Amino acid sequence: MKEILIVFASMTGNAEDVAAELHDHLCDRSLPVRLLDLSLHEDITVLEEADCILGVVSTWGDGEPPDDAVPFFDNLSQAEPMGLGGMPFAVLGLGDTGYDQFCECGKILERELLRHGGKPMLPRVDCDVWYEDEVESWRDQLLALFSSRQAVALGADVER
């Protein structure tokens, strides 16, 4: 595998911390991984350069991405399908069930990656305010997939 791309969108650091920890775990296993802050990156073609995309995104406002990540999400939603060619991806959203648009940004990211031709490796995870257990479980599932060295092939087979 050439590169696992972890993308995150965060306002107050929760999603950033989850993404950074995931990055460290994958690095510890000598996997080729890159961490990308969507607040600093508007160009969606970066997704085409990866072999696998892991998204960790929080939701703000009334179901919107973190402020500085809005341009990336707008570009992703407005672009013609990129044709990611079945690229495996997984999305974990952080949110709060107290809001009507619970984890909407994770849902948007999943919908857009599907529209652009990606294939989910795992079911999307929508996390409430106490998310440590779900994050750990998600990370363990990913590590198991990567350690099997079949993550790319599995992307086509996982049922939704």
Ligand SMILES: Cc1cc2nc3c(=O)[nH]c(=O)nc-3n(C[C@H](O)[C@H](O)[C@H](O)COP(=O)(O)O)c2cc1C
């Ligand atoms: C003003 C405000 C608006 C929010 N809006 C939503 C929302 O619409 N949907 C949701 O699921 N969570 C919402 N949240 C909860 C955040 O997504 C949650 O606290 C998350 O852990 C923040 O992660 P971050 O630090 O990475 O940005 C909101 C929180 C605040 C303070």
